[in-house]
Amino acid sequence: MRLFGRRHHVEPEVAGEAAARAAVTVAPAEPVEPDLEAAAFFDVDNTMMRGASIYHFARGLATRGMFTTSDLLKFAVGQAVFRLRGSENPEHIAVARETALAFVAGAKVDDVVRLGEEIYDEVMADRIWGGTRALAQSHLDAGQRVWLVTATPVELARVIAQRLGLTGALGTVAETGNGVYTGRLVGDLLHGPAKAEAVRALARREGLDLTRCTAYSDSANDLPMLSLVGHAVAINPDSELREHARKHDWPVRDFRTGRKATMTALPIAAGVGAIAGGVAAGIALRRHYRRV
Secondary structure, eight states: OOOSTHHHHHHHHHHHHHHHHHOOOOOOSSOOOOOTTOEEEEOOBTTTBSSOHHHHHHHHHHHTTSSOHHHHHHHHHHHHHHHHTTOOSHHHHHHHHHHHHHHHTTOBHHHHHHHHHHHIIIIIGGGBOHHHHHHHHHHHHTTOEEEEEEEEEHHHHHHHHHHHTOSEEEEEOEEEETTEEEEEESSSOSOTHHHHHHHHHHHHHHTOOGGGOEEEESOGGGHHHHHHSSEEEEESOOHHHHHHHHHTTOOEEOOOOHHHHHHHHSGGGSHHHHHHHHHHHHHHHHHHHHHO
């Protein structure tokens, strides 16, 4: 299987198109005068939620006995070393992606969605940043649509969006057949340039004017998405994004205080943490399906 070379340049666009096709719009709970040309796009991990959503999902699986806490710790430590070595680059991410997908092959989509709903309510709901949620609500109150844009699997991303009352979610799309994951992706992880491609594809589909749209993120990895819209906002930014925001006069909002800021900054909650959590979750699901 060829992971690199020309495929590396094509996959973000494929992933973006797949994410846009998988996006499902949810009608707002209370009708407001719609602003059909403007929308807001929110990253999830450390922007909307403290830590990595897929890691929290893996933790929820651990509490259900689907794998041990030592398994979770092993993957957490492994990704921390991975992050500290500065190895978050497309080639390493691609390898980690293929490993994670091999584990989830055979899992039922309905089961993942059900578990995602349960674990969101138990583990993730209390980790939503109130300040970021308020920003999202301000866009909804203005009649604008609000989308999550995340490397998290689209099924879990949809659960988060639905629980928050948002319009929908753009997430990583895993290939399925007969309601079961095949172990392959449609395109690539929705990460970096792929997020921008997804937003661009959704804008074409929905008739959005990107110059009137707003994007929010904590990470310099999302600069392609942030630079695509007319209004970019750094939320709980890493050092690189904070510096970029300063140079470009982008607003910066930091909702971290004291211990929360320290914990959020740990490598375990950073970008590759989602991949490590995905591997751990995949192992848990694989063990589960071996038992049933």
